[in-house]
Amino acid sequence: MSVTAAPGFVAAGVSAGIRPSGKPDLALVRSLEPAVGCALWTQNRVQAAPVAVSKRHLAEAEPQAVVVNAGVANAATGRPGEEDAERTAVHAAERLGLEPAQVVVLSTGVIGPRLPMEKLLAGVDEAAAALSPGGGPAAAGAILTTDAGPKTALAGAGGFTVGGMAKGAGMIHPRLATMLAIVTTDYPLAPGEPEGFLRPAVERTFNRISVDGDCSTNDAVVLLARRGVSERDASLDGQFAEALESVCADLARQIVADGEGATVVLEIAVRGASSSEEAHAIALRVATSPLVKTAAFGRDPNWGRVLAAAGSAPWNGGFAQLDAERLRLSFDGTPVFADGSPTGLVPTLSGSESTIELELGLGDGSCAYLASDLSYDYVKLNAEYTT
Amino acid sequence: MSVTAAPGFVAAGVSAGIRPSGKPDLALVRSLEPAVGCALWTQNRVQAAPVAVSKRHLAEAEPQAVVVNAGVANAATGRPGEEDAERTAVHAAERLGLEPAQVVVLSTGVIGPRLPMEKLLAGVDEAAAALSPGGGPAAAGAILTTDAGPKTALAGAGGFTVGGMAKGAGMIHPRLATMLAIVTTDYPLAPGEPEGFLRPAVERTFNRISVDGDCSTNDAVVLLARRGVSERDASLDGQFAEALESVCADLARQIVADGEGATVVLEIAVRGASSSEEAHAIALRVATSPLVKTAAFGRDPNWGRVLAAAGSAPWNGGFAQLDAERLRLSFDGTPVFADGSPTGLVPTLSGSESTIELELGLGDGSCAYLASDLSYDYVKLNAEYTT
Numbered sequence: 001m002s003v004t005a006a007p008g009f010v011a012a013g014v015s016a017g018i019r020p021s022g023k024p025d026l027a028l029v030r031s032l033e034p035a036v037g038c039a040l041w042t043q044n045r046v047q048a049a050p051v052a053v054s055k056r057h058l059a060e061a062e063p064q065a066v067v068v069n070a071g072v073a074n075a076a077t078g079r080p081g082e083e084d085a086e087r088t089a090v091h092a093a094e095r096l097g098l099e100p101a102q103v104v105v106l107s108t109g110v111i112g113p114r115l116p117m118e119k120l121l122a123g124v125d126e127a128a129a130a131l132s133p134g135g136g137p138a139a140a141g142a143i144l145t146t147d148a149g150p151k152t153a154l155a156g157a158g159g160f161t162v163g164g165m166a167k168g169a170g171m172i173h174p175r176l177a178t179m180l181a182i183v184t185t186d187y188p189l190a191p192g193e194p195e196g197f198l199r200p201a202v203e204r205t206f207n208r209i210s211v212d213g214d215c216s217t218n219d220a221v222v223l224l225a226r227r228g229v230s231e232r233d234a235s236l237d238g239q240f241a242e243a244l245e246s247v248c249a250d251l252a253r254q255i256v257a258d259g260e261g262a263t264v265v266l267e268i269a270v271r272g273a274s275s276s277e278e279a280h281a282i283a284l285r286v287a288t289s290p291l292v293k294t295a296a297f298g299r300d301p302n303w304g305r306v307l308a309a310a311g312s313a314p315w316n317g318g319f320a321q322l323d324a325e326r327l328r329l330s331f332d333g334t335p336v337f338a339d340g341s342p343t344g345l346v347p348t349l350s351g352s353e354s355t356i357e358l359e360l361g362l363g364d365g366s367c368a369y370l371a372s373d374l375s376y377d378y379v380k381l382n383a384e385y386t387t
Numbered sequence: 388m389s390v391t392a393a394p395g396f397v398a399a400g401v402s403a404g405i406r407p408s409g410k411p412d413l414a415l416v417r418s419l420e421p422a423v424g425c426a427l428w429t430q431n432r433v434q435a436a437p438v439a440v441s442k443r444h445l446a447e448a449e450p451q452a453v454v455v456n457a458g459v460a461n462a463a464t465g466r467p468g469e470e471d472a473e474r475t476a477v478h479a480a481e482r483l484g485l486e487p488a489q490v491v492v493l494s495t496g497v498i499g500p501r502l503p504m505e506k507l508l509a510g511v512d513e514a515a516a517a518l519s520p521g522g523g524p525a526a527a528g529a530i531l532t533t534d535a536g537p538k539t540a541l542a543g544a545g546g547f548t549v550g551g552m553a554k555g556a557g558m559i560h561p562r563l564a565t566m567l568a569i570v571t572t573d574y575p576l577a578p579g580e581p582e583g584f585l586r587p588a589v590e591r592t593f594n595r596i597s598v599d600g601d602c603s604t605n606d607a608v609v610l611l612a613r614r615g616v617s618e619r620d621a622s623l624d625g626q627f628a629e630a631l632e633s634v635c636a637d638l639a640r641q642i643v644a645d646g647e648g649a650t651v652v653l654e655i656a657v658r659g660a661s662s663s664e665e666a667h668a669i670a671l672r673v674a675t676s677p678l679v680k681t682a683a684f685g686r687d688p689n690w691g692r693v694l695a696a697a698g699s700a701p702w703n704g705g706f707a708q709l710d711a712e713r714l715r716l717s718f719d720g721t722p723v724f725a726d727g728s729p730t731g732l733v734p735t736l737s738g739s740e741s742t743i744e745l746e747l748g749l750g751d752g753s754c755a756y757l758a759s760d761l762s763y764d765y766v767k768l769n770a771e772y773t774t
Contacts, residue, residue, distance in 0.1 A: 045709035046698035076694060076711060078727040111691035112729050217695050290677065290761070291769055298770035304498035307463060308604055311433035314701070322432040324463065340465040342499050374677070376766050382678055383685035383762075 002136030002152040005163025006186040008033045008226055012130035013142025016123025018071035018109070018116055024142035026123035029182055030065035030096060030131060034227040037063040038194040039104060040202050042219035049074045049081035050088075050105040051218060057089065061101035062191055066182055066222055067092045067127075068143045069120055070167070071109040075217040084115045091121050095128040106220055108167060108180050109145055140165035143180060146381075148258045153250035157243035158236040160187040166251035168219075168258075178216040181206065181251050187240045188228030197241055198223045205248035209256045209370045210287040221248070256370045257352075261377030265370060266296050267355040270310075273365030278313075278320035283369040285313035285320075286356065293374035299349040301331040303342070310358055326361035333357075389523025389539040392550025393573040395420045395613055399517035400529025403510025405458035405496070405503055411529035413510035416569055417452040417483060417518060421614040424450040425581040426491060427589050429606035436461045436468035437475075437492040438605060444476065448488035449578055453569055453609055454479045454514075455530045456507055457554070458496040462604040471502045478508050482515040493607055495554060495567050496532055527552035530567055533768075535645045540637035544630035545623040547574040553638035555606075555645075565603040568593065568638050574627045575615030584628055585610045592635035596643045596757045597674040608635070643757045644739075648764030652757060653683050654742040657697075660752030665700075665707035670756040672700035672707075673743065680761035686736040688718035690729070697745055713748035720744075 004011050009031055016026040039058060041051050057063070067088055074081045089103040096103075107115070130138075140150040144167050151166045168179035189197070202221050223244075256265050268286050273279035286292055289309035295302035306329060313320040329337040332355055334347035391398050396418055403413040426445055428438050444450070454475055461468045476490040483490075494502070517525075527537040531554050538553045555566035576584070589608050610631075644652050655673050660666035673679055676696035682689035693716060700707040712727040719742055721734035 042699075043706060044695060044698040045706050046694045046711045076691065076724065076727075076729065078712070111694070217698065290765070294766050294769035297766065300770070304463065307433045307498070308431060311431040311604065312429075319430060319432050324433045325465070337463065340463075342463065374766060375770075376763055378677070379681050379684065379761060379763050379766055382681035383687070 001154050001163060002140045002165045003029045003163055003182050003184045004133050004136030005154050006161040006184050008186050009184045009224070010131040010133055011135035011139035012127040012132065013135065013138035013140070014123050014126045014130060016069070016126070017119045018069055024138070025070040026120065026127055027068040027139040027142040028065065028092070028124065028127035028131060029139055029184065029224070031184070031224055031226070035062060035064050035224045036189050036191045036194055036227045037222065037224040038198055039220055039222040040198060042216060044217050046076065046217045048107060048218040049077050050085040050107045051220065053082055053085040053089065054104045054106070057101040057104060061099060062227070063104045063224060064098050064102040065092060065096055066104045066106065066224070067124060068106040068108070068180065069115065070143050070145050072107060072113050072115050073109045073111050073218050074107040074115050075111040077114055080114060084117055087117065088120060088124065092124050092128070095125060104222055106180055106218070106222070108143065108178055108218055111217065136163065136165065143167045145178070151251050151254040151258070153247040155243035155246040157187065157239040160185060160240060162187070162243045162247045164247045164251055166255060168255045179206070179219040179255065181221045181248070183222070183244065183247055184224045185244070186226045188232045189225040190228050194223045194225055197244055201241065201245040201248045204245060205252040208368060209252045210284070253370060256372050259372030260381045261375040262372035263352065263375055264296050264373045265353050266373065267353065268369040268371060269355065269357045270360065271358070271366040272360040272362055274321040274363040276365040276367060278315055279365035279367035281315040281320040282310050282313040282322070282358065283367040285309050286358070287369040287371035290374055293371065296354060296373035297375045301336055301347045301349055303329050303336040306356060306358065307337065321362055322360060323362065328359040328361070330357040331355070388541050388550060389527045389552045390416045390550055390569055390571045391520050391523030392541045393548040393571050395573050396571045396611070397518040397520050398522035398526035399514040399519065400522065400525035400527070401510050401513045401517060403456070403513070404506045405456055411525070412457040413507065413514055414455040414526035414529040415452065415479070415511065415514035415518060416526055416571065416611070418571070418611050418613070422449060422451050422611045423576050423578045423581055423614045424609065424611040425585055426607055426609040427585060429603060431604050433463065433604045435494060435605040436464050437472040437494045438607065440469055440472040440476065441491045441493070444488040444491060448486060449614070450491045450611060451485050451489040452479060452483055453491045453493065453611070454511060455493040455567060456502065457530050457532050459494060459500050459502050460496045460498050460605050461494040461502050462498040464501055467501060471504055474504065475507060475511065479511050479515070482512060491609055493567055493605070493609070495530065495565055495605055498604065523550065523552070530554045532565070538638055538641040538645070540634040542630035542633040544574065544626040547572060547627060549574070549630040549634045551634045551638055553642060555642045566593070566606040566642065568608045568635070570609070570631065570634055571611045572631070573613045575619045576612040577615055581610045581612055584631055588628065588632040588635045591632060592639040595755060596639045597671070640757060643759050646759030647768045648762040649759035650739065650762055651683050651760045652740050653760065654740065655756040655758060656742065656744045657747065658745070658753040659747040659749055661708040661750040663752040663754060665702055666752035666754035668702040668707040669697050669700040669709070669745065670754040672696050673745070674756040674758035677761055680758065683741060683760035684762045688723055688734045688736055690716050690718070690723040693743060693745065694724065708749055709747060710749065715746040715748070717744040718742070
């Protein structure tokens with residue numbers, strides 16, 4: 001499991017003393033073979049220092065290693081924060097015999113404070129010395145903040161392996177900046193190729209989950225793949241793409257299930273929309289509606305709220321197309337609204353998963369989304385904090 | 388106060404037995420002089436039956452009376468629901484000596500069930516008999532559902548009066564469809580003129596509030612004005628517009644303060660955006676962020692969450708322009724973030740009002756928004772309901 005599942009990758013996780021709890025807070029992942037890679041970043045206009053630094057590095061060189069610290073996000077720290085991130089990469093590169101531009105740095109934790117550089121660099125030394133093919137689980141445990149536990153995933157494809165780790169439970173704790181995922185594979189790719197595989201996988205997985213609709217300043221998904229030395233068997237590309245998406249989907253679902261205060265994972269499926277963009281807008285609106293999410297917490301198959309949310313999905317300067325006379329809405333497979341009227345059926349919701357299916361009858365557009373519910377514990381986690 | 392503050396308007400509120408509690412649930416407002424008017428409706432793609440019927444009426448004739456029932460929203464009721472709404476207008480028109488098209492019908496309450504027509508029509512009879520110039524407060528009390536109390540407002544303009552009533556506390560209770568406002572004035576207008584005054588006032592008031600970001604199937608704002616028989620003194624138009632906006636703003640603020648579980652009214656002011664559209668997008672994003680709203684509940688001046696929300700405001704297919712290096716963020720007048728770094732100042736938040744000011748330093752765009760916080764009681768009100 002985790003980032004050392006594929007041959008050729010080593011990792012380590014150590015306690016550098018960045019998190020006040022003393023829990024593991026520094027992870028290092030490296031490819032032993034020449035690697036190629038890419039990263040997809042938060043679209044937030046406020047981007048953390050490591051995001052800015054790593055983007056520059058990736059533009060200069062193919063990544064061979066990733067340093068992740070938890071506890072301090074190094075976000076909203078200005079130029080000094082960027083210097084800290086760069087110094088981290090330089091230090092790790094020295095220890096690993098790499099160029100600084102070959103190192104990706106990621107941070108997650110509290111927004112605002114500077115990184116404790118002395119502790120952090122000592123942690124990098126310790127992690128570099130501990131790198132091993134069995135270090136994946138330790139690395140997965142060292143990138144967490146308020147997560148309930150580590151999140152790892154694994155899939156195989158035609159004799160190759162895709163492994164990953166992630167952290168995140170919504171934009172979580174006050175001033176915490178959050179979602180990170182690192183995926184490694186021995187599937188051989190050429191420079192420039194990884195993004196063509198990672199982008200669609202992320203689009204259908206990490207970009208289709210919502211705990212609270214908030215998008216952090218530090219979100220990143222990194223893919224490291226073995227660098228192909230000769231032509232690979234491109235007939236396996238489809239299998240690899242599937243395995244990659246499966247790993248991303250697995251990690252994304254774990255993030256939702258570990259959402260702050262989450263008691264249920266909602267699977268929202270919109271079908272028959274005028275376009276896939278409109279299906280996405282509607283699914284997103286339903287997934288982020290506080291009324292739908294509180295109803296889910298109360299295990300209430302509240303179709304009125306789903307209709308009201310779906311009917312007001314912002315799209316293209318207005319709302320996405322929807323015709324109440326044509327739509328069909330089901331909870332856990334039981335139709336509750338069809339042909340413009342309630343069916344009168346009342347599904348019994350229970351358990352930790354629930355599906356909301358909305359068939360619009362307008363076209364071919366579809367979109368699936370995962371969301372957590374909105375519970376007392378969500379409010380508690382996010383309000384009970386005194387500065 | 389209320390809809391009978393301006394001379395020439397009568398109103399009544401009665402208990403028709405539509406609400407199970409037996410509380411007042413039917414209001415009637417009428418103009419004794421020839422009136423002109425208009426309404427602005429929910430943009431939700433799922434629109435209640437009275438919305439569809441009243442839109443047709445307003446296209447045919449100038450409105451002279453408004454019937455409002457609480458308890459049942461007559462939404463998602465299909466064609467039979469529209470027939471019920473039309474029958475209500477026909478019945479009220481008979482009692483008042485008007486044409487059916489001169490009657491606007493509004494409903495608020497539970498989505499799904501049909502209106503209890505026998506009770507409702509008897510209520511219309513009773514209300515028609517009780518119409519009086521002192522009936523405004525009774526009418527304001529008869530349009531409520533889970534509101535804590537009636538919402539009325541009053542403003543004067545050059546010898547004329549603008550009075551209004553509203554109801555709404557978010558999209559409130561399970562399957563409840565919610566925000567209604569009716570404003571009356573003796574300021575004389577010609578047919579076609581009311582909308583030119585109402586639309587900008589609503590744009591800056593009712594369209595700038597958020598309890599939970601949900602937009603109901605029944606939302607409506609109706610303006611009735613005395614029909615001018617000769618040229619009016621147009622030099623008073625500005626004063627009238629101001630008075631109208633003041634009444635709308637007053638009612639809008641009351642709705643936020645009475646938001647479900649609300650403990651604080653957040654005033655969010657965005658200035659210096661690249662455009663006013665981007666300022667609006669950013670203010671809306673901050674106003675609807677669960678993380679900002681839970682922090683407000685905890686009285687936490689959590690600037691990291693405001694930055695993260697502001698930086699991810701959907702606009703024009705991407706995010707609204709924002710540059711962390713240039714922005715300045717203040718809570719209750721105390722700057723917490725400026726020139727790309729935290730100021731280190733920690734404002735003490737308390738009381739039932741709080742301001743968040745975001746100065747972007749990019750242009751002239753500005754927008755003000757009112758929002759309630761997200762509390763345990765919000766979750767309680769919306770989750771603790773069993774179907």
